[in-house]
Each structure stands twice: as C-alpha cells, then as structure tokens.
Amino acid sequence: MVNVSVIIPVYNAEKYLKDCIESLLRQTLPELEFIFVNDGSKDTSAQIIASYQATDSRITLINQPNQGVSVARNNGVDVAQGDYIGFVDADDTITPEYYHKLFTAALDNRTDIVFSNFIQEQDGSHIHYKLPFQAGVALKKDYIETTLLPYMFAEDGLNTCCTKLYKRELLHQNAVHFPQGIALGEDGFFNLQAFHFATAVLYLDFSGYFYREVTGSATRNLLEKDYFQRALQVYQFDIKKVIPLSLSDKVLQKQKSIRLANKVVSYTFIYLKPSNGLPFIKKYKYVRAMLRNDSVKGIFNNEWHRLKQAKSMFQKITLYCIKYQQVCLLFILTYYSYRRNK
Numbered sequence: 001m002v003n004v005s006v007i008i009p010v011y012n013a014e015k016y017l018k019d020c021i022e023s024l025l026r027q028t029l030p031e032l033e034f035i036f037v038n039d040g041s042k043d044t045s046a047q048i049i050a051s052y053q054a055t056d057s058r059i060t061l062i063n064q065p066n067q068g069v070s071v072a073r074n075n076g077v078d079v080a081q082g083d084y085i086g087f088v089d090a091d092d093t094i095t096p097e098y099y100h101k102l103f104t105a106a107l108d109n110r111t112d113i114v115f116s117n118f119i120q121e122q123d124g125s126h127i128h129y130k131l132p133f134q135a136g137v138a139l140k141k142d143y144i145e146t147t148l149l150p151y152m153f154a155e156d157g158l159n160t161c162c163t164k165l166y167k168r169e170l171l172h173q174n175a176v177h178f179p180q181g182i183a184l185g186e187d188g189f190f191n192l193q194a195f196h197f198a199t200a201v202l203y204l205d206f207s208g209y210f211y212r213e214v215t216g217s218a219t220r221n222l223l224e225k226d227y228f229q230r231a232l233q234v235y236q237f238d239i240k241k242v243i244p245l246s247l248s249d250k251v252l253q254k255q256k257s258i259r260l261a262n263k264v265v266s267y268t269f270i271y272l273k274p275s276n277g278l279p280f281i282k283k284y285k286y287v288r289a290m291l292r293n294d295s296v297k298g299i300f301n302n303e304w305h306r307l308k309q310a311k312s313m314f315q316k317i318t319l320y321c322i323k324y325q326q327v328c329l330l331f332i333l334t335y336y337s338y339r340r341n342k
C-alpha cells in the first residue's frame with residue numbers, strides 16, 4: 001500500500017536535481033512512491049534519476065517528449081497509486097518530516113486537502129511565507145467557499161500545488177487536472193478545482209518546503225516576459241465559464257481587483273529596481289504604460305479606500321504615486337527601498 005505519491009516534473013534540472021532527490025529519499029513517512037516525469041530534458045536529468053532508481057524501488061521514471069509541466073503532472077497523477085498525492089518541483093527540497101506531517105494531519109482530520117507554508121531561498125537568505133488562516137482544524141465547505149476561494153483570487157499564497165497534499169480520490173472522481181494555456185496559471189486553476197470539490201481541508205502552520213529561486217524567475221526574465229499582461233489576463237478571465245463557483249460576481253470582481261492592484265505594486269518595484277539590468281528608458285516606459293492601463297486606473301479609483309487600509313506611510317505614498325502615475329517619484333521610492341534593504 002502506498003500512502004503518498006509524490007510527482008516531480010523535470011526539465012533540464014541537472015544542477016539541483018540531486019538535492020531534490022536526496023531530500024525525498026530522506027522522508028520519514030514509509031510507503032512513499034516518487035514519480036519523476038522527465039519532460040524531454042536535454043541535459044543529464046534522466047540519467048541522474050535512473051541512477052537513483054537503480055538503488056531505490058520507490059522511484060518511477062516516466063520519459064515523455066517535451067509537452068510542458070501541466071502534461072507532466074497530469075501523467076504523473078494518472079499512474080499514482082498513493083492514497084494522497086503531492087507535488088515537488090525539481091529545483092526544490094523538503095524537510096525529512098514533510099510528508100509525514102501532512103499525511104498524518106490529513107488522516108487525523110479526515111480532510112481532502114492539507115496545505116502548509118513554505119520558505120523561499122533567494123540570494124542566500126530565507127524568506128518565510130505564512131498564511132492567514134486558522135490552523136490545525138478541519139475547514140469545512142462554507143469556509144472554503146466564503147474565505148479560501150476568494151483569497152485565491154486576491155492573493156498568490158494558495159496557488160502553488162507544492163505545499164499541499166491532495167486525496168487521490170478527490171482528483172480522480174472530479175477530473176481535477178492541470179490545464180494548458182489558461183491565463184490563471186496551471187497551479188491556480190488546479191487548486192480552484194480541487195478546493196471547489198473538497199468537503200474539508202486543513203491548514204498546517206508548518207514550513208517544510210524550500211522553494212529555490214533560480215534563473216528564469218520573474219526578476220531575471222524582464223526583457224522576455226510581459227508579467228503585467230499575464231496578470232491582466234487573469235483579471236479579465238471569466239473563471240465561472242470553466243468552474244461553477246458559487247461566489248457572487250461582486251465578490252469575485254473585488255478580489256480580482258485587489259489581486260491586480262497588488263501585482264501592479266509588485267511589478268512597479270521589480271521593473272524599477274536599480275539592479276535588474278534594464279535601461280532606465282525601458283523601465284520608465286513599461287511602468288508608465290502599466291499605470292495608464294484603463295483597468296488599473298479604474299481599480300485605483302474604485303478601490304482606493306480599500307487599497308489604503310492597514311498600510312504603512314511608505315506603502316500609502318507608493319499607492320498615491322501609482323494612482324496619479326508619478327513614475328519618477330516611484331523610481332525614487334524604489335531606489336530608497338533598495339538601498340534601505342540592501
């Protein structure tokens with residue numbers, strides 16, 4: 001009997017793959033299986049996995065042509081045998097007790113999903129991310145509908161699938177899957193489905209997942225990727241055409257508006273950051289165009305009082321500069337923040 005199936009999509013991950021595999025093999029929970037889906041890697045990732053597979057029967061290796069992380073994860077879910085299913089990215093690591101804690105909590109509380117915190121490793125420092133929910137008790141259907149699902153539209157904290165354990169039966173019976181080409185993002189769409197169909201979930205105030213920021217993340221791909229346009233697509237995407245959520249249109253719109261506003265603040269600092277390597281004129285034009293977007297202007301007018309609530313003076317000044325499109329002042333604020341935190 002397999003307690004937990006862990007699915008690891010892999011694409012050209014040779015640099016950090018051994019760290020990931022060894023953290024999996026150190027798990028204290030018995031009866032685990034590790035399903036590595038090699039998504040057409042061109043480096044030595046497949047050979048690294050195969051070498052560990054030769055000495056540990058818990059490892060399964062699936063090789064497929066490059067089709068993307070959604071297909072890789074879906075193929076892993078299709079063959080998983082565990083009562084519960086978890087996901088780990090090939091760049092990341094987990095603590096030895098990680099799946100033991102999540103699995104025990106799921107059984108003790110009879111929940112469909114258990115979710116926890118994570119720690120981000122960035123430039124040699126560790127950033128702890130915690131969630132604002134009641135911990136250690138089963139959260140039932142009404143709480144999921146009125147609190148967790150709206151939170152997913154306003155914040156990113158619940159989007160990742162890697163800090164969660166899902167009952168396999170929940171995923172299979174409701175055909176919960178990772179999509180391709182959905183504006184909301186693969187993880188976000190997957191979790192909206194899973195939480196929508198769940199009858200009880202549990203938040204565990206525990207940080208056992210270490211997310212490693214590597215080359216290819218947002219701050220390192222500014223010239224190639226338009227992150228604001230992606231956020232705008234999420235804002236404009238009609239999720240109710242895909243998932244029959246019971247949220248009112250008014251609540252959904254407000255949450256989506258807050259999410260986009262938060263993204264605009266974040267991208268303002270990312271694009272204006274002195275050390276990101278972009279020429280000043282490109283930074284200026286990008287941020288100016290973002291702040292002049294009709295949806296952004298509408299949100300900062302209609303949700304102004306809500307956006308300012310519980311904000312520090314620095315944050316309020318930043319919001320004011322965004323609302324009134326003061327890009328040069330925002331550049332000064334970004335430089336000040338960068339120097340202060342350096």
